[in-house]
Amino acid sequence: xxxxxxxxxxxxxxxxxxxxxxxxxxxxxxxxxxxxxxxxxxxxxxxxxxxxxxxxxxxxxxxxxxxxxxxxxxxxxxxxxxxxxxxxxxxxxxxxxxxxxxxxxxxxxxxxxxxxxxxxxxxxxxxxxxxxxxxxxxxxxxxxxxxxxxxxxxxxxxxxxxxxxxxxxxxxxxxxxxxxxxxxxxxxxxxxxxxxxxxxxxxxxxxxxxxxxxxxxxxxxxxxxxxxxxxxxxxxxxxxxxxxxxxxxxxxxxxxxxxxxxxxxxxxxxxxxxxxxxxxxxxxxxxxxxxxxxxxxxxxxxxxxxxxxxxxxxxxxxxxxxxxxxxxxxxxxxxxxxxxxxxxxxxxxxxxxxxxxxxxxxxxxxxxxxxxxxxxxxxxxxxxxxxxxxxxx
Numbered sequence: 001x002x003x004x005x006x007x008x009x010x011x012x013x014x015x016x017x018x019x020x021x022x023x024x025x026x027x028x029x030x031x032x033x034x035x036x037x038x039x040x041x042x043x044x045x046x047x048x049x050x051x052x053x054x055x056x057x058x059x060x061x062x063x064x065x066x067x068x069x070x071x072x073x074x075x076x077x078x079x080x081x082x083x084x085x086x087x088x089x090x091x092x093x094x095x096x097x098x099x100x101x102x103x104x105x106x107x108x109x110x111x112x113x114x115x116x117x118x119x120x121x122x123x124x125x126x127x128x129x130x131x132x133x134x135x136x137x138x139x140x141x142x143x144x145x146x147x148x149x150x151x152x153x154x155x156x157x158x159x160x161x162x163x164x165x166x167x168x169x170x171x172x173x174x175x176x177x178x179x180x181x182x183x184x185x186x187x188x189x190x191x192x193x194x195x196x197x198x199x200x201x202x203x204x205x206x207x208x209x210x211x212x213x214x215x216x217x218x219x220x221x222x223x224x225x226x227x228x229x230x231x232x233x234x235x236x237x238x239x240x241x242x243x244x245x246x247x248x249x250x251x252x253x254x255x256x257x258x259x260x261x262x263x264x265x266x267x268x269x270x271x272x273x274x275x276x277x278x279x280x281x282x283x284x285x286x287x288x289x290x291x292x293x294x295x296x297x298x299x300x301x302x303x304x305x306x307x308x309x310x311x312x313x314x315x316x317x318x319x320x321x322x323x324x325x326x327x328x329x330x331x332x333x334x335x336x337x338x339x340x341x342x343x344x345x346x347x348x349x350x351x352x353x354x355x356x357x358x359x360x361x362x363x364x365x366x367x368x369x370x371x372x373x374x375x376x377x378x379x380x381x382x383x384x385x386x387x388x389x390x391x392x393x
Contacts (some may be wrong), residue, residue: 011152037371041322048235049312056227083197107183114176124166234292243288256311
């Protein structure tokens with residue numbers, strides 16, 4: 001019995017020691033694991049973009065007039081030269097009694113001036129005819145030697161003066177006629193209103209109707225905006241520091257546009273001037289507009305219209321055989337970059353040289369090889385040599 005009690009006490013002591021040792025033994029730290037990849041890698045600028053019909057025209061009223069109601073609606077097709085609006089001359093204004101009396105007096109004065117001018121023309125014609133006859137008579141006498149050269153020159157000068165006087169009298173008739181027309185027009189004695197059709201400048205569709213109702217409009221009033229839907233482009237504004245890395249011809253892709261899959265695109269133009277815009281945090285930013293064209297067939301993006309929002313991704317660098325790892329695996333170790341590689345169930349710190357960085361992954365120039373397992377999000381519990389286990393296992 002004595003040995004049995006001793007054995008039980010010893011067994012109990014060993015069990016307690018084992019429990020304490022197990023409780024104090026360092027446990028494996030659960031971590032998220034990612035694998036180093038090798039393959040195609042590309043770096044892109046990811047920004048919101050909007051569609052824009054590049055070939056578009058704003059149709060304005062060419063002259064002041066009375067606009068008829070516009071019957072077109074956004075989306076209606078138009079052809080070059082098709083009437084899209086109609087302008088007629090403005091109706092004359094009503095005259096008060098004083099203005100009408102003045103206009104009536106001006107019209108009567110213009111009629112009298114016209115009559116006087118016509119009489120002056122008649123007298124000038126007779127005077128010219130007399131001067132013409134005198135010159136012919138003087139020329140005959142001069143040929144016979146009965147008239148000197150001075151008298152002959154005087155007859156020529158008189159004919160020239162009478163000719164000029166006749167031209168002045170006829171011009172006075174025209175002036176009086178114009179004055180009479182103006183006075184009659186003021187009194188409302190004009191003819192029927194002229195109608196001027198406004199024509200579409202290109203083949204396309206109506207984008208916006210800016211003035212639909214009928215009414216008087218001044219010259220230059222915007223009426224409609226039309227555009228060619230097949231000239232759709234993507235307008236993306238990026239930080240000026242990022243725009244430096246983008247060149248015309250760079251490839252891009254579009255997603256988040258509402259249709260299936262992604263759309264291939266290409267940078268056509270980088271604007272040479274930046275503009276200032278406030279960020280969401282109220283910070284002034286210098287932005288630059290990039291113009292992208294869609295390279296996929298138009299049938300794929302037929303549903304896109306003017307001013308639609310899309311997600312644009314412009315490629316700034318790409319490689320075909322690149323070692324890369326999740327950017328979240330990298331951390332600073334002094335002045336260097338490092339990752340934790342999992343070897344034999346333990347985390348081993350490894351210094352690496354990163355290269356180009358994309359949104360979620362980073363190129364590794366040296367320090368890692370394809371297929372190695374690294375900790376994706378190393379926390380404070382992860383140290384060099386600590387035992388780890390993949391989360392979820």
